Amino acid sequence: MNPLVAPEALRHEGRCALSVNVNKVALLRNTRHLGIPSVRRAAELCLQAGAQGITVHPRPDARHIRTEDVHELAALLKDWPQAEYNIEGNPTQNLMDFVRQVRPHQVTFVPDAEDQFTSDHGWNLPADGERLRPLIEECQALGVRVSLFMDPMPAAMAQVAALGADRIELYTETFASAFGTPREAEVLAGFTATAEAALALGLGINAGHDLNRPNLTAFLKAVPGVLEVSIGHALIADALELGYAETVRDYQRSIQRAYA
Numbered sequence: 001m002n003p004l005v006a007p008e009a010l011r012h013e014g015r016c017a018l019s020v021n022v023n024k025v026a027l028l029r030n031t032r033h034l035g036i037p038s039v040r041r042a043a044e045l046c047l048q049a050g051a052q053g054i055t056v057h058p059r060p061d062a063r064h065i066r067t068e069d070v071h072e073l074a075a076l077l078k079d080w081p082q083a084e085y086n087i088e089g090n091p092t093q094n095l096m097d098f099v100r101q102v103r104p105h106q107v108t109f110v111p112d113a114e115d116q117f118t119s120d121h122g123w124n125l126p127a128d129g130e131r132l133r134p135l136i137e138e139c140q141a142l143g144v145r146v147s148l149f150m151d152p153m154p155a156a157m158a159q160v161a162a163l164g165a166d167r168i169e170l171y172t173e174t175f176a177s178a179f180g181t182p183r184e185a186e187v188l189a190g191f192t193a194t195a196e197a198a199l200a201l202g203l204g205i206n207a208g209h210d211l212n213r214p215n216l217t218a219f220l221k222a223v224p225g226v227l228e229v230s231i232g233h234a235l236i237a238d239a240l241e242l243g244y245a246e247t248v249r250d251y252q253r254s255i256q257r258a259y260a
């Protein structure tokens with residue numbers, strides 16, 4: 001069992017849950033027909049080490065996470081009742097089938113094109129809003145929390161709230177690329193202002209994209225109320241050197257340092 005407390009309990013402690021994105025384990029696995037490295041085993045080792053959730057982003061071209069991975073991880077997560085399953089994707093493409101079949105704890109709507117290299121922008125509201133509204137309602141009717149992937153734009157938070165979404169996921173690439181440069185403080189201020197606007201409207205806050213061990217503490221110190229970070233690329237790269245367990249523990253230490 002997960003030795004740490006559940007994400008909802010963490011919220012009350014003012015701490016942040018770590019959801020490990022295992023896309024890149026699948027990417028490596030898919031270069032042979034041998035089934036290694038195992039996505040399921042990677043997720044299990046991360047949960048055993050104290051991760052509070054698993055994230056996948058099954059892209060339409062199945063370049064990494066495949067349909068069977070989504071189902072296998074859903075089965076695994078049933079053995080981890082305190083951990084959360086977060087599925088990311090574009091609800092106008094393949095995402096809703098997964099939501100209907102698997103009913104994860106959370107779905108993150110991301111406005112990616114079918115052949116997107118990697119996610120690189122948030123939703124454009126209100127332009128995309130009316131397409132999203134019925135899909136948000138359907139997810140919520142299935143008991144699935146909905147988070148919208150958003151750029152750091154305080155003024156857009158009212159549109160998110162008006163759509164009835166539960167959370168935003170702050171797209172953090174601009175912070176990651178500014179980290180350690182003279183632009184860092186100014187860029188972080190935009191994230192802080194967006195989080196404050198979201199909190200004032202009762203929205204929950206997640207964050208992700210290019211977060212890593214060096215930049216995570218600074219982000220969480222500056223941005224209030226972050227309930228969950230989903231981290232994949234850097235964390236799996238670290239795990240190639242350190243192993244999953246030591247890597248997850250190290251990211252947890254980075255999170256703890258933000259609230260020390």
Ligand SMILES: CC(=O)[C@@H](O)[C@H](O)COP(=O)(O)O
Nearest residue numbers: 023057088110118119208209
């Ligand atoms: C939604 C998001 O932030 C992405 O980071 C995404 O989940 C990663 O996708 P890739 O692993 O395909 O780059």
Ligand SMILES: NCC(=O)COP(=O)(O)O
Nearest residue numbers: 021208209210230232233
């Ligand atoms: N939602 C972001 C995510 O799951 C992982 O992004 P990255 O760490 O792979 O950039």
